[in-house]
Amino acid sequence: MSEQHITLPEGSIERVTQTLNLGPTHPATHGVFQNILEIDGERVVSSESTVGYIHRAFEKIAERRPYYQITPLTDRLNYCSSPINNMGWHITVEKLLGIQTPKRVDYLRVIIMELARICDHLICNGVVGVDTGAFTGFLYLMRWRELAYEIYEEICGSRLTTNIGRVGGFERNFTPAAFEKIEKFLVEFPKALKEFETLMNRNRIFMERTQGVGPISAERAMNYGFTGPNLRAAGVDYDLRVAHPYSSYEDFEFSIPVGTTGDCYDRFLVRNGEMWESLSIIRQAMDKVKALPADVYHADVPAYYLPEKSDVYTKMEALIYHFKIIMGESDILPGELYNAVEGANGELGFYLISDGGRSPYRLHFRRPCFIYYQAYGELIKGAMLSDALICMSSLNLIAGELDA
Amino acid sequence: MSLTNDNIKQRLTDKFGEAVSQVEETFGMLNFTVPKDLNLKVMQFLYDDEELQFRFLTDLTAVHYPDRKGEELAVVYHLYNFAQRVRLRMKVYTSVEDPRVFTATRLFEAANWMERETYDFFGVNFVGHPNLKRILNVDEMDYFPMRKEFPLEDQTRIDKDDEMFGRGGHIGI
Amino acid sequence: MARPVQYNTKVKTVEIPEGYSGEGFFATSFDKAIGLARKNSIWPLPFATSCCGIEFMATMASTYDLARFGAERMAFTPRQCDLLMVMGTISKKMGPVLRQVYLQMAEPRWVMAVGACASSGGVFDTYSVLQGIDQVIPVDVYVPGCPPRPEAIIDGFMRIQDLIGQESLRRRHSDKYKELLNSYGIQ
Ligand code: SF4
Numbered sequence: 001m002s003e004q005h006i007t008l009p010e011g012s013i014e015r016v017t018q019t020l021n022l023g024p025t026h027p028a029t030h031g032v033f034q035n036i037l038e039i040d041g042e043r044v045v046s047s048e049s050t051v052g053y054i055h056r057a058f059e060k061i062a063e064r065r066p067y068y069q070i071t072p073l074t075d076r077l078n079y080c081s082s083p084i085n086n087m088g089w090h091i092t093v094e095k096l097l098g099i100q101t102p103k104r105v106d107y108l109r110v111i112i113m114e115l116a117r118i119c120d121h122l123i124c125n126g127v128v129g130v131d132t133g134a135f136t137g138f139l140y141l142m143r144w145r146e147l148a149y150e151i152y153e154e155i156c157g158s159r160l161t162t163n164i165g166r167v168g169g170f171e172r173n174f175t176p177a178a179f180e181k182i183e184k185f186l187v188e189f190p191k192a193l194k195e196f197e198t199l200m201n202r203n204r205i206f207m208e209r210t211q212g213v214g215p216i217s218a219e220r221a222m223n224y225g226f227t228g229p230n231l232r233a234a235g236v237d238y239d240l241r242v243a244h245p246y247s248s249y250e251d252f253e254f255s256i257p258v259g260t261t262g263d264c265y266d267r268f269l270v271r272n273g274e275m276w277e278s279l280s281i282i283r284q285a286m287d288k289v290k291a292l293p294a295d296v297y298h299a300d301v302p303a304y305y306l307p308e309k310s311d312v313y314t315k316m317e318a319l320i321y322h323f324k325i326i327m328g329e330s331d332i333l334p335g336e337l338y339n340a341v342e343g344a345n346g347e348l349g350f351y352l353i354s355d356g357g358r359s360p361y362r363l364h365f366r367r368p369c370f371i372y373y374q375a376y377g378e379l380i381k382g383a384m385l386s387d388a389l390i391c392m393s394s395l396n397l398i399a400g401e402l403d404a
Numbered sequence: 405m406s407l408t409n410d411n412i413k414q415r416l417t418d419k420f421g422e423a424v425s426q427v428e429e430t431f432g433m434l435n436f437t438v439p440k441d442l443n444l445k446v447m448q449f450l451y452d453d454e455e456l457q458f459r460f461l462t463d464l465t466a467v468h469y470p471d472r473k474g475e476e477l478a479v480v481y482h483l484y485n486f487a488q489r490v491r492l493r494m495k496v497y498t499s500v501e502d503p504r505v506f507t508a509t510r511l512f513e514a515a516n517w518m519e520r521e522t523y524d525f526f527g528v529n530f531v532g533h534p535n536l537k538r539i540l541n542v543d544e545m546d547y548f549p550m551r552k553e554f555p556l557e558d559q560t561r562i563d564k565d566d567e568m569f570g571r572g573g574h575i576g577i
Numbered sequence: 578m579a580r581p582v583q584y585n586t587k588v589k590t591v592e593i594p595e596g597y598s599g600e601g602f603f604a605t606s607f608d609k610a611i612g613l614a615r616k617n618s619i620w621p622l623p624f625a626t627s628c629c630g631i632e633f634m635a636t637m638a639s640t641y642d643l644a645r646f647g648a649e650r651m652a653f654t655p656r657q658c659d660l661l662m663v664m665g666t667i668s669k670k671m672g673p674v675l676r677q678v679y680l681q682m683a684e685p686r687w688v689m690a691v692g693a694c695a696s697s698g699g700v701f702d703t704y705s706v707l708q709g710i711d712q713v714i715p716v717d718v719y720v721p722g723c724p725p726r727p728e729a730i731i732d733g734f735m736r737i738q739d740l741i742g743q744e745s746l747r748r749r750h751s752d753k754y755k756e757l758l759n760s761y762g763i764q
Contacts, residue, residue: 054671076627
């Protein structure tokens with residue numbers, strides 16, 4: 001506080017803090033979060049967050065659904081990168097059932113997951129741009145997100161809530177058109193990303209707005225349960241793809257971008273860096289896929305993987321399996337496991353307890369957003385109101401994931 | 405030196421003896437149960453010990469087993485060691501009538517909302533929690549929806565009212 | 578080098594409504610003229626809560642561009658908007674907020690429920706989700722899909738335009754309309 005030049009009368013508004021209600025439908029909060037801020041002029045003194053505005057009871061629904069019907073639920077967790085959630089769930093179930101997927105399936109999965117990561121980071125960084133006053137980047141990048149959505153569409157038929165893949169592999173093989181589109185993406189997107197970086201990274205205004213905003217030390221971040229890009233921005237190189245590789249991530253060469261201060265600018269740079277890494281991973285995966293026989297797209301587990309429709313009509317065995325899977329009668333082993341994948345904004349964990357029944361006994365999603373959003377109050381303490389909003393968008397909070 | 409599940413097991417039994425029970429390994433992760441009044445002590449030990457260093461709370465949730473008399477609710481902690489990349493799972497059982505468990509918020513800030521969520525879903529009462537109230541559901545809710553006895557569906561809806569929709573087929577017209 | 582400037586030569590004008598025209602004058606009813614003006618400059622208020630909101634982002638952005646339909650200006654204040662676009666799951670906790678937003682809008686106002694969740698609760702037949710926003714506010718157009726494709730959202734938007742274009746100026750004062758609002762407890 002600077003020294004006072006005028007003497008304020010008792011009870012005047014400058015001498016008291018005010019309460020400001022931000023949300024749940026405030027236009028500047030992307031998603032439905034409510035924050036009640038205590039502000040002193042423009043500075044945030046303290047804040048209290050309320051969440052749960054789109055609580056949809058995923059965990060309860062999951063206790064009533066057979067395993068394959070849970071995939072569409074996972075779509076709706078982090079809907080900016082639903083393929084990662086889908087695959088995470090499939091990998092969890094495969095681990096429970098002891099299914100070994102062929103290498104080609106793993107690589108195809110990697111391609112899709114990295115594409116999803118790019119889409120997610122694209123939105124997050126675009127939105128940070130919007131909040132600092134640069135709408136251009138967002139509008140420009142949206143075009144390439146559409147391209148990625150076209151790739152999803154080519155593979156599974158839908159754009160956003162993909163429901164991509166099945167337990168054991170993919171529902172159908174990638175078409176040549178899908179590969180073409182991925183190639184196209186790999187050629188065109190780097191140019192756009194480069195341009196975006198030129199626009200933002202060394203932009204004076206952008207740097208002023210984001211540097212030193214919402215910083216967090218590595219130690220605090222870990223205590224708060226940060227994972228993913230937000231933790232890496234604080235300088236911890238924790239990435240599940242390296243720490244506990246799944247889906248053959250150990251076959252790929254990539255580095256983990258880390259920041260130092262954990263502020264909005266670092267988070268932005270880490271996300272940008274990750275997009276480049278993802279591109280390189282996709283590139284490598286494409287090369288690897290080419291070297292493998294082109295007709296493998298699922299594991300050979302007839303008891304869990306839906307048979308071809310034409311076989312169902314002609315072969316008795318296929319019909320039985322089809323019936324068993326659809327009616328939820330396939331044998332699921334009892335067991336208890338925790339499996340996590342590196343979601344677009346952190347460690348997305350599935351804690352699954354199966355009692356051998358048709359649906360899980362208990363399924364808990366470890367949603368990274370939910371856990372790190374607690375730190376928001378601490379991050380914005382003492383910051384300006386407008387910085388608090390940038391801080392919120394740079395954390396990449398996805399309401400669907402947060403509220404489950 | 406790398407930390408193996410056997411090491412952890414050894415350290416725990418050395419320190420707590422019989423209190424650490426049901427030690428098993430599932431899918432490569434160590435799994436054990438401790439009495440509910442020891443949960444903080446064990447976590448503190450895991451946190452402080454130079455060798456173990458479980459300093460990251462990955463996940464905290466609960467499970468409801470209505471058939472186990474006296475220990476219906478299990479609170480499950482997933483802890484993580486960053487240096488050695490090791491996970492472990494710790495469980496604490498409590499009865500539904502007296503669902504009181506010590507809070508882990510002093511140790512991990514992350515536990516704050518996870519415990520609130522667990523309270524919201526299962527009604528586990530975390531003793532010492534700074535702000536234990538509902539987080540996801542509306543404050544007026546008077547039951548704990550994730551307990552097994554409560555239905556998934558909202559019972560007041562009248563247009564989907566047959567067995568398939570979980571409303572018994574007798575409500576409505 | 579030619580500069581990459583293009584002049585839009587494909588200007589589309591709206592159809593002239595029915596009316597009498599003679600030398601130097603054109604007469605039509607207020608309904609039609611005002612309807613025409615209203616329907617081509619709708620100010621939407623996006624009330625995006627979850628997944629469908631992301632599809633709406635795509636609808637707004639460069640590829641699909643909702644602005645072509647006269648909805649250039651997204652306004653985020655309910656006071657100045659004509660069209661409430663509800664996209665995404667509305668939980669019971671959110672219900673009162675939604676209603677509040679609706680009440681703040683000035684007449685005439687329209688509501689569009691985008692996606693299965695907003696229309697009927699969708700896949701979430703659960704204790705925490707409102708089973709369709711028509712339980713708390715009246716809805717004009719429902720767009721099915723989970724999420725609806727941007728084309729579908731645009732189609733829903735055009736249905737709204739049709740409704741607006743044809744609406745009689747008296748509708749908002751009619752007893753029937755008052756009854757409708759009363760059934761939602763809105764005076
Ligand atoms: S309709 Fe589907 S996509 Fe839209 S909000 Fe609901 S679950 Fe999400």
